[in-house]
Amino acid sequence: MGMGLEKCVHCGFCLEACPTYVITRSEVHSPRGRIVAMKLGIPSEGLETCVFCRRCEAACPSGVEYGEAIASVRKADPIKKIMHRVLEDPNLLYASLKIAKGAKTGFLSRVSEFVKEVSPPLTKEDKDAEIILFPGCLTSVLFRSTVEKALNYLQKFYKVKIYNGCCGLPHYAEGNKERALKIAEKLREEFKGKVVVSLSSNCTAHMKEMKVGEVYDFAEFIVKRDLPLPKVNAEVTVHDPCHANLLGLTKYNREVLKRMGVKIKEMEDPSFECGAGGTYFMFQPELSDKIMKVKEEKVKKSGAEVVISTSEACNLALMKYSKVLHIADLL
Amino acid sequence: MEEEIRKIVGDKWVITGEEKTLYAFDGFTAVVGNPSLVVLPGNEEEAIEVIRLLISKEKKMIIRGSGTSLSGSTVPLKGEVVVSLTRLNKVYEVKGMEIEVGPGIANIMVTKSSPQDLFFAPDPSSYVVSSIGGNISHDAGGIHVVKYGPTFNSVISLKVILPNGNVEYFYPTPFLNPTSIFIGAEGTLGAILRARLRLFPKPKAKKTIIGVFPTVEKASKAVVNIFKAGVIPSSLEMMDRNIVEIVERSRFRAGLPRANILLVELDGNENEVKESSEKVINVIGKLEGEVLVPEDDEKYWLARKGAFPAMGVVSPAYLTLDCNIPRKYLPEIMTEIEKISKEKNVLIANVFHAGDGNLHPLIPYDPNDPESLKRAIEASTEIFSLAIRMGGVPSGEHGIGIEKIKTLSKYYSEVDLKVMQRLRNTFDPKGLFNPCKFLEKCEPINQVTRWLWEWD
Numbered sequence: 109m110g111m112g113l114e115k116c117v118h119c120g121f122c123l124e125a126c127p128t129y130v131i132t133r134s135e136v137h138s139p140r141g142r143i144v145a146m147k148l149g150i151p152s153e154g155l156e157t158c159v160f161c162r163r164c165e166a167a168c169p170s171g172v173e174y175g176e177a178i179a180s181v182r183k184a185d186p187i188k189k190i191m192h193r194v195l196e197d198p199n200l201l202y203a204s205l206k207i208a209k210g211a212k213t214g215f216l217s218r219v220s221e222f223v224k225e226v227s228p229p230l231t232k233e234d235k236d237a238e239i240i241l242f243p244g245c246l247t248s249v250l251f252r253s254t255v256e257k258a259l260n261y262l263q264k265f266y267k268v269k270i271y272n273g274c275c276g277l278p279h280y281a282e283g284n285k286e287r288a289l290k291i292a293e294k295l296r297e298e299f300k301g302k303v304v305v306s307l308s309s310n311c312t313a314h315m316k317e318m319k320v321g322e323v324y325d326f327a328e329f330i331v332k333r334d335l336p337l338p339k340v341n342a343e344v345t346v347h348d349p350c351h352a353n354l355l356g357l358t359k360y361n362r363e364v365l366k367r368m369g370v371k372i373k374e375m376e377d378p379s380f381e382c383g384a385g386g387t388y389f390m391f392q393p394e395l396s397d398k399i400m401k402v403k404e405e406k407v408k409k410s411g412a413e414v415v416i417s418t419s420e421a422c423n424l425a426l427m428k429y430s431k432v433l434h435i436a437d438l439l
Numbered sequence: 440m441e442e443e444i445r446k447i448v449g450d451k452w453v454i455t456g457e458e459k460t461l462y463a464f465d466g467f468t469a470v471v472g473n474p475s476l477v478v479l480p481g482n483e484e485e486a487i488e489v490i491r492l493l494i495s496k497e498k499k500m501i502i503r504g505s506g507t508s509l510s511g512s513t514v515p516l517k518g519e520v521v522v523s524l525t526r527l528n529k530v531y532e533v534k535g536m537e538i539e540v541g542p543g544i545a546n547i548m549v550t551k552s553s554p555q556d557l558f559f560a561p562d563p564s565s566y567v568v569s570s571i572g573g574n575i576s577h578d579a580g581g582i583h584v585v586k587y588g589p590t591f592n593s594v595i596s597l598k599v600i601l602p603n604g605n606v607e608y609f610y611p612t613p614f615l616n617p618t619s620i621f622i623g624a625e626g627t628l629g630a631i632l633r634a635r636l637r638l639f640p641k642p643k644a645k646k647t648i649i650g651v652f653p654t655v656e657k658a659s660k661a662v663v664n665i666f667k668a669g670v671i672p673s674s675l676e677m678m679d680r681n682i683v684e685i686v687e688r689s690r691f692r693a694g695l696p697r698a699n700i701l702l703v704e705l706d707g708n709e710n711e712v713k714e715s716s717e718k719v720i721n722v723i724g725k726l727e728g729e730v731l732v733p734e735d736d737e738k739y740w741l742a743r744k745g746a747f748p749a750m751g752v753v754s755p756a757y758l759t760l761d762c763n764i765p766r767k768y769l770p771e772i773m774t775e776i777e778k779i780s781k782e783k784n785v786l787i788a789n790v791f792h793a794g795d796g797n798l799h800p801l802i803p804y805d806p807n808d809p810e811s812l813k814r815a816i817e818a819s820t821e822i823f824s825l826a827i828r829m830g831g832v833p834s835g836e837h838g839i840g841i842e843k844i845k846t847l848s849k850y851y852s853e854v855d856l857k858v859m860q861r862l863r864n865t866f867d868p869k870g871l872f873n874p875c876k877f878l879e880k881c882e883p884i885n886q887v888t889r890w891l892w893e894w895d
């Protein structure tokens with residue numbers, strides 16, 4: 109099997125960048141091991157335990173395109189496929205999360221550990237909207253107030269329409285690539301001729317890679333359009349969502365914070381995985397909890413009370429032990 | 440036995456079936472082994488129990504760190520049990536200018552776990568991943584060897600489980616220092632369980648100077664002249680045009696000029712650095728080199744450290760030589776290497792620790808074409824033979840492993856080898872630890888090991 113993995117020279121530079129290797133220290137749960145398994149067609153457990161954070165790609169001098177390879181090898185089971193469908197429909201997602209939030213036992217109770225508050229997605233469509241505000245599927249129902257703040261801010265300068273839906277990243281990451289491509293196709297239609305501003309940085313990164321249109325991350329848009337910002341007196345640490353980091357988007361968050369006069373107390377390795385990874389936290393609870401623990405230590409060591417994070421799943425994980433704010437929440 | 444091991448470490452940490460193949464080779468990919476079992480003990484006690492059990496059953500084993508050896512020294516050739524010590528990565532104590540760690544900790548974490556004003560000096564390019572146990576067992580070098588010495592100079596004491604099952608601490612003494620015997624032992628004298636390491640104060644000032652040269656010979660002369668000018672740089676690395684071209688196609692590209700590059704790092708106090716940098720700039724200028732003094736030098740060092748894996752952009756596999764030669768022969772050997780490259784029709788890219796004369800000719804080959812591997816091995820044999828003729832050593836830092844067994848007889852006398860052999864037999868009379876490597880000659884298991892182990 110080719111899959112572009114020939115470039116891997118088995119040097120191991122990616123190992124310590126990989127959250128599942130860091131917590132297991134086993135080749136089975138490492139990028140290098142997973143690549144060998146894929147190359148040789150070995151049915152390894154590691155192929156299931158990958159968080160799909162693609163930190164290994166950033167660490168690889170040779171430029172192995174790991175993400176693409178594993179996305180092609182994985183096959184989603186029916187439960188995952190159903191979950192993916194739910195993510196695509198904001199109203200259904202809202203209804204499902206409301207039920208899950210009350211769950212005391214079983215699979216759904218894992219969701220209730222993370223979800224504090226659910227609201228119906230905000231809708232808005234200015235006449236002749238120039239800009240599409242894309243909250244991201246989870247943000248639309250879990251962080252409605254963030255969406256409201258972002259909308260208010262953008263409406264000062266533009267006519268805005270909100271698009272509630274999913275970018276397809278969970279599908280792509282978890283063995284449902286075909287569906288992910290369909291979603292990208294649909295978004296390409298929806299976004300035609302419009303400028304899209306996304307509130308979830310990992311979704312932004314994915315949509316950019318899938319080339320669905322002119323998509324900006326929220327902070328990127330503010331910086332590139334040089335929009336005015338208020339001064340905010342705060343001290344924070346910043347989490348860099350993994351995919352956004354790979355594409356070099358996280359520097360815009362820092363730039364916006366700097367322009368607002370916010371003091372940043374950096375944590376060690378800010379792009380280290382949050383532990384949530386799409387639906388990973390539901391299917392790999394044990395590993396996910398361990399990764400969260402490592403992240404928690406890094407966050408706490410920074411000494412800051414507030415974490416700025418602009419990706420929805422990350423925020424859920426970070427909220428377990430810290431106060432978490434989106435850039436839009438500061439506006 | 441598998442059952443007993445499972446009881447010690449837990450089911451999750453015993454790897455059987457096809458997944459074992461993930462532990463069948465390391466950074467040297469030309470020979471794939473076949474472990475009978477892989478075990479990952481979770482702490483020192485478990486490691487001791489597992490190793491004692493294997494000893495009691497007379498099971499042969501390979502102690503493995505992060506598996507980045509470039510000489511194939513962790514490849515299980517005859518169904519050995521692989522004991523991976525990566526999970527033993529604790530920091531036990533940080534005191535004064537010393538730190539005590541478990542063997543599985545990655546090199547990079549040692550400095551990260553040390554007081555802010557101190558650092559662990561030996562940093563092989565693989566420092567982001569390679570383990571202290573592996574660094575010690577290969578006496579790893581790195582870009583700072585030229586000033587701070589290889590791993591050898593930074594090890595204070597060791598806790599080892601010996602092949603007789605005893606666990607012992609070895610402390611330094613001024614006579615017959617027992618610690619040193621384990622440094623570079625390639626896992627053949629026992630398993631290191633803890634290491635107390637020396638830390639150095641971080642220098643007050645640092646500066647990177649880049650020399651850009653039209654020819655390798657001129658760059659090599661500059662290396663010699665920098666020392667003649669009385670400067671001991673903290674790093675002095677060379678990248679020839681071939682490797683620069685390759686790195687500039689990789690993810691770690693730094694925008695280096697397509698030429699032969701010297702990367703010089705100077706450290707010390709402000710005045711020292713200023714004085715040395717004037718001298719270095721002068722040397723480079725006199726040899727028609729161009730000088731760059733970058734504000735932000737990180738990307739250049741990243742490009743240097745990522746240069747081996749960057750080979751992936753041209754070839755999925757390559758051999759990495761590491762012979763040392765006296766610095767004064769650098770210009771000569773570089774010319775000879777270029778000749779060998781032409782004669783054997785192989786690409787040779789050079790990126791190496793020029794300051795201590797430690798060469799790294801990288802020779803790519805196609806893993807699906809045995810003939811290309813044969814040619815690469817032939818070219819490498821010629822290069823290390825040449826290095827030995829010039830008064831050098833066949834391996835400066837990557838170890839003997841399975842890759843360089845035949846070089847030993849060329850470099851050492853029969854008596855030397857007998858003494859080393861006797862040492863090994865004293866420690867491990869049954870040959871349980873890391874068989875078929877280093878000093879132990881085995882029958883070749885396939886055509887590649889035949890090429891590697893036998894003279895024509």
Ligand SMILES: Cc1cc2nc3c(=O)[nH]c(=O)nc-3n(C[C@H](O)[C@H](O)[C@H](O)COP(=O)(O)OP(=O)(O)OC[C@H]3O[C@@H](n4cnc5c(N)ncnc54)[C@H](O)[C@@H]3O)c2cc1C
Pocket residue numbers: 118119120465466501502503504505506507508509512513524542543562563564565568569570571572573574575576577578579580581582624625626627629630631632747748836837873
């Ligand atoms: C891209 C790349 C760049 C490199 N750059 C350099 C460089 O600049 N300088 C350099 O010197 N090397 C370099 N290396 C080689 C390699 O990284 C080093 O030899 C390193 O020290 C190996 O460490 P490891 O943890 O991977 O050990 P492994 O490969 O796992 O093992 C190496 C040897 O150590 C033994 N061993 C491991 N742990 C223990 C233990 N606890 N007790 C007893 N024996 C043990 C093993 O049995 C084996 O013989 C590089 C390798 C790569 C892939």
Ligand code: SF4
Pocket residue numbers: 115116117118119120121122123139140143164167168169170171172748751
């Ligand atoms: S994926 Fe890249 S970094 Fe990881 S082992 Fe392969 S070549 Fe090295």
Ligand code: SF4
Pocket residue numbers: 125126127128129138139142157158159160161162163164165174
């Ligand atoms: S995507 Fe993330 S979890 Fe998966 S192998 Fe790469 S670094 Fe590890």
